[in-house]
Amino acid sequence: MSSSSDNIFDRYEKNTSKGMGHKVAAAVCALMLVILLGVFIYNAVSEKEAVSVLPRFEEAFRNGDYKEALAIYRSVHDEIVSADPGKEEEYKEQTETMAQMEKIVSEKLEGIEKKVRYERYVPSLADIQFMDSMEELTSSQISNWLHELCEEFLLGTIEKPDIIFIFEQMSQVGNISASVNPLLKEIETIEMARGDVQAAEACFNEGEYVGAVKSYSTVLDKYDGFVYDFSSRRVEEIKEVMYEPMLTEGEHMIETYKYYSAEDLLSDLAVIFPDDGRIKSDLIEATSHTSEVKEYYGSVEVICIRGLICDPKAAYRDGMSSGANETRLTVTEFTRVLEALYENDYVLVDPEALADLSNDTFLLEQSLKIPVGKKPLILVIENLDYSALGYGQGTCTRLVLNESGQVCAEYTDRNGQTTVGRELEAIGILDAFVEAHPDFSYNGSKGVISICGYESCFGYVVDPDEVDDRNQAYSAMGIPPVDFTDEDIESNRKTVGDIMNVLLDTGWKFASSTYGNINAREQKADVIVSDTEKWISQIGSLTGEVHMIVYPGGNYIDGSDERAEYLKSKGFRIFFGIGSQPYYTYGNNYLYYDRSVINPQSLKSYDYSRLFGNRTIMDES
Secondary structure, three states: OHHHHHHHHHHHHHHHHHHHHHHHHHHHHHHHHHHHHHHHHHHHHHHHHHHHHHHHHHHHHHOOOHHHHHHHHHHHHHHHHOOOOOOHHHHHHHHHHHHHHHHHHHHHHHHHHHHHHHHOOOOOHHHHHHHHHOOHHHHHHHHHHHHHHHHHHHHOOOOHHHHHHHHHHHOOOHHHHHHHHHHHHOHHHHHHHHHHHHHHHHHHHOOOHHHHHHHHHHHHHHOOHHHHHHHHHHHHHHHHHHHHHHHHHHHHHHHOOOHHHHHHHHHHHHHHOOOOHHHHHHHHHHHOOOOOEEEEOOOOEEEEEOOOEOOHHHHOHHHOOOOHHHHOOEHHHHHHHHHHHHHOOEEEOOHHHHEEOOOOOOOEEOOEEEEOOOEEEEEEEOOOOOOHHHOOOOEOOEEEEOOOOOEEEEEEOOOOOEEEEHHHOHHHHHHHHHHHOHHHEOOOOOOEEEEOOOOOEOOEOOOHHHHHHHHHHHHHOOOOOOOOOHHHHHHHHHHHHHHHHHHHHOOOEEEEOOOOOOOHHHOOHHHHHHHHHHHHHHHHHHHOOOOEEEOHHHOOOOOOOHHHHHHHHOOOOEEEOOOOOOOEEEEOOEEEEOOEEOOHHHHHHOOOOOOOOHHHHOOOO
8 A cells, every 4th residue: 555655656746847847948938939039129120220220311411411410320330339249240231321321421522522623613611511510421531532632742643733722622621620731731841752752653663663662761761741651651562562573583583593683683672671581591592603793895705506416326327417417516516615615714694785775776885794704605506497408417306395394305316216305405405504503604694596487496387488398398308298287387386485485584595597597698678678577477476576686607787788777677786797706896776796606617627725625525426
């Protein structure tokens, strides 16, 4: 009996406890619903209020009740400002409403400002009441406008009478007088600084960032107030713009052995950014490869070679060679030439360094600067076109880029086996030599590559005009003709353009050898004009601007000849003839060099002991 009573009691207690739990859960759910409903109603009311505020503001503003309009704006503004951080999303509608009110005021104010500036409009009493009564909504914008006008005056886009008129009109607005009067007092100082500031901006617009900073530093030393504040801000803006591109440029100069240019650029950057570790490190790298430089007034050696023989066995089969190969060095001979010149303290220089070409109508003599103890040398690789007539004679067939983006030559032997390498042609050999001996090149200079247009460029047909000539050469060599499509030619032009860009970037320059490799001295004016137009159209469109002509066979046109005047009018103002001794001279808007041709024939005929020992150069094979 006792056991039965206990079980009944336990069941009653459990049922009672479960009932209480359900009631508590129900109460909690009800409370949550009430809270959510309250939040929903609050948000709905807030959104409705926000939407209704704008029409009230617009009506007050339209009726000229600016006091009421400003009070409405401030109520919304204060509500947003006093909101708890992190709850901005709940006040999205209010924020948008406030922005709409600011836009209404701003548009009306901008209309007045434009009329005052461009129409010499004198604001009406209603305009002044509007600008004065809207207080912070107008004063900030007007103040910014006046500061912008002072900047424009400083930069030369508005003149003094206009800015004085504007300031006089705006001085009637009571709530901005504190901004107007101090600026008005600085107009004379701003006018004095205009020339210096505009000179600094001209440097900046031309990409001469260092010059811009230096010019602004001068301004900072001379002026204070508005001019000082503007210049300080501009210096910081320019520094931000210039830092990465200029530092990257300096590092690229180091990569391409332009150490002297890199030293100049990085030295300027080090002054502007004195605590920058990257600049300091790069500057140390550049200066470790530079030495004292002085002006040089002696003779300038110019040596000229053609594309090299990379396979002597193919070139001199059975102890015989073609006449063309008698005009070429082997890769071994060219390497020996470089080694001898380096041992004799020659340094490669840019032929354009002796001339200021900045003016089209006259050429200015320019002194050559080289490292102390060095002798200047200009290298010309002549007529590097790779005619099909040279196939099978131990010379390369074209230039290519390898996977590292380096310029290489491609050689195909008599068995059809193709080899690609830097060591097969003068370009790659010299590039590698400078990598091993950076002091053989002054500031990254390499040499001049002269190009014809007849048949091909660098071994590629780059114009429909070359197709017939190329196929005639193929026919002479027993090679079937090729049908070059427009797509083929366009692809070739891109390939050649890519190669040229690498060559230009790594210190090489281009020259014309005339389009048809002609004896220019014997040709009439109309032939020179036709030949030059074809070169500019077909080859010059790939090389970019070219100033040099390497006259085939040394048959130069006298600089005062009408044909030479025509060439100068087309931008060609540095001419290379031929001579066994170093010689250069300036003429009427041109610079002339003699070049010493180095090949097996000349090594047997001329004494080049000033450069190297002839017999030590010649390839035993």
